[in-house]
Amino acid sequence: MPADLSFGPREGRLAETTVLLVGLGGLGCPAAWSLATSDVRFLLVDDDLVDETNLHRQVLFQDEDVGRAKLDAARDGLLRLGVAAERIELVHSRLLPDNALELCSRADVIIEGSDNYATKFLTADAARLAGRPVVHGAALGWQATAWAVSPTGAPCYRCLFEDVPTTETVNCSSAGVVGPVVGFTGALLADLCLRVLHGEAPYGVLLSYDGLRDRLRETTVPPRSDCALCGSGHAEQPPIVQLSEDRYLRPVCAA
């Protein structure tokens, strides 16, 4: 059996806890790995296949997994780490406007490690509408960010970035992703997830990691009163009250 890496002696205190992982890539894999012995139930969402270029950083996968569905390979990886099969549920799909609310509603915490803005905004919106906390992660090159958003937002992802970019961002480059940077950040996402479950989440504090300087910067993001998702400055309620498909169809960065 693997070493017990939960909070202390196994008390099964997270046994009824479900963590939804949106994306089983460079961030989702190490996040899931870090949670493997914490007793949580896994609800995994991804529709991608394992590619050879994933292997250096997507640590749940092995050479023979190339070409398989990431979720099937991730399940096998978690089984190898000692997670019971009945605690892993797979949803072979992208997170979409017509499944996001239901999936988020089933989770106690959501870890969003997707690779595109549209999915990040969709996860943010669905989490808020479902009233669930979400931990967002992102990485590119030597840079990464992680932060936890409370079930009521304020601040939320839209307080920071407002809306899906309509033009190419400075981000869209061929910078690649450095394996240890996503490994560190995935573990940080798992840490934030456990802090949420512990009632000790640093909601609204954006952590930015610079792998070239090994520097972790904390930025407190203030709520935005005109935020379309959680702003308190609207005459009635914030305008986003449902997941309209056209809101997530803009050109996205293929980072």
Add this chain to the structure above:
Amino acid sequence: MSITVRIPTPLRTLTGGHEEVSVEGANIQAVIDNLESSYPGMKERLVDEKGVRRFVNLYLGDEDIRFLDGLNTSVKAGDEISIVPAIAGG
């Protein structure tokens, strides 16, 4: 007064590969204007008509300037400004 500006990888094509550059300026706006003079093309990557681009973060030390005084934020000799693009990879 010389300010150090840290340049992220995607923008180093504009600085001849330099990771750090020194520019003059009394506030962030002046620093960006002087950056543009030395490294044409930089300004449009950082700001638009509404201010700092939504998917770019400018830090003065450890503080995001959006939560200070924006482009009017004062800087002094020895300060370090970091340009950190928002990222969506995973």
